[in-house]
Amino acid sequence: MSAARRASHRPHYVRRRIGFFSLLALLVAAGVYFPATLLAPIAPASAVVTSFKAPAETKLDLTFPSYGATAVEAVGFDDSLKTSGDSKPRSIASISKIVTALVVLDKKPLNGGNGPKITFTAADHALYATYLAQDGEVAQMDIGQTLTERQVLQVALIKSANNYAGALANWAFGSNSAYVTAVKSWLGAHHLDDTTLVEPTGLNPNNRSTATDLVSLGKLALANKDISSIVATKSISVPGVGTVDNSNKLLGIDDVVGIKTGTLDQAGACLLFATKEDIDGHEVTVVGVMLGGKDHDSLDVDVQKLLAGVKAGFQTIDAVAKGDVYGTYATKWGVTAHAQATESVSELVYGDVTVTAAPKLQSVSKKAAGAKVGTLRVAIGSKKITVPLALDHAVTEPGAWWRITNPSLVF
Structure with missing residues (x-):
């Protein structure tokens, strides 16, 4: 070429x-x-956290009397013990009989039965005149009369008969000095350090305690099924005694289930009380005491005012609802999914309780709907609850076309 x-x-x-x-x-x-x-691996998507909105708190507004000493507690609720008045040991009158009953039952328990037979002696019979001379409540008691331990407790606690409380202590311990020794040991074992008893009835003003100790005593009384059933009894017929009516006139009103009245010149009108009621499906027990009232009619009114405030102080906190969103995942390739609470959290609370919740979420690149992606740590007062958080929709990986056409987001 x-x-x-x-x-x-x-x-x-x-x-x-x-x-x-x-x-x-x-x-x-x-x-x-x-x-x-x-x-190429895709960087996982992080969630944008949704902040928790705490429910409104209820402020506790209790009406306390201006006299004596008062304490009240919603049993099982943290920091619910509230007090008013002085904190010194005061004469407690016939509330002493609750201590007597608990100490006797500690030595000679009923365990739901009627207990052994008690035959009253001449010394027991003499208590009638002794306590009557002190203007104390008494009930018929004959020499040789026989009742069960339960029946003696019923007359001592329901009618507040001093001669029955004295006879019960003598039967269980043999003498007042032995009874006092047993009481001192029992009080120490139950950390009732500000309570002192010198005899079983409360006619001696040197039987003393504080309002806070008496709330603890009330809880111990309610925990004993035999005592709690007796003090909740309005009226009962006892052989040789007749019909015995409860000295607590609030019994059955405003859900009051006991516990013990007390009246003495040096103590004033006193009441150790308890209520049990259903609040939003929960059985709630309240124990309280008022010491130093003018009379029982006015004291009962003051107890009812206090209990109304206590009841108003309960509320059910709906802290978390199932399905509530606590985080949102939005991927670069257009997938959106939410982290939702898998269960609800509701709690009955008393008074002003702080509620907080803190979500903790994982980063994800591929997860099926319903997959767990974190937790919500809820605090309602001192109670801590952990709620799993799960995806409402699947988080899928990007498709081929998006990868090819978005190299700057891939690499």
Whole structure:
């Protein structure tokens, strides 16, 4: 071929070589780019946390009397013990009989039965005149009369008969000094350090306690099924005694279930009380005491005012509802899913209780709907609850087209 013809073919040859190598480069690039974009790991999506909105708190508003000493507690609720008045030991009158009953039952328990027979002696019979001379409550008691331990407790606690409380202590311990020794040991074992008894009835003003100790005593009385059933009895017939009516006139009113009245010149009108009621499906027990009232009619009114405030202080906190959103995942490739509470949290609370909740969420790149992605740590007062958080929709990985067309977001 002539030199002229070779020269005329060279541009076409060069263009073909350039085209070939360009295509080859494109193929090589595609062979690297496509696998790289299709197989490159995608950074997981982090959740935008939804802040928790705490429910409104209820302020406790209790009406306390201006006299004596008062304490009240919603049993089982943290920091619910509230007091008013002085904190010194005061004469407690016939509330002493609750201590007597508990100490006797500690030595000679009924365990739901009637207990052994007690036959009254001449010394027991003499207690009638002794206590009557002190203007104390008494009940008929004949020499040789026989009652069960339960029946003696019923007359001592329901009618508040001093001669029955004294006879019970003598039967169990043999003497007042032995009774006092047993009481001192029992009080120490139950950490009632501000309570002192020198005899079993409460007619001696040196039987003393504080309002807070008496709330603890009330809880111990309610925990004893035999005593709690006796003090909740309005009226009962006892052989040789007749009909015995409860000295606690609030019994059965405003869900009052006991516990013991007390009256003495040095003590005033006193009442150790308890209520049991259903609040939002929960049985709630309240124990309280008022000491130093003018009379029982006015004291009972003051107890009812206090109990009304206590009842108003309860509320059910709906802290978390199932399905509440505590985080949102929005991926770069257009998938949106929410982290939802898998269960509800409701709690009956008393007074001003602080409620907080803190979500803790994972980062995700691929998760099925319903998969757990974190937890919500809820605190209602001192109670801690952990709620799982799960996705309402699946978080899927990006498709091939998105990967290929969004290299800046892939790499």
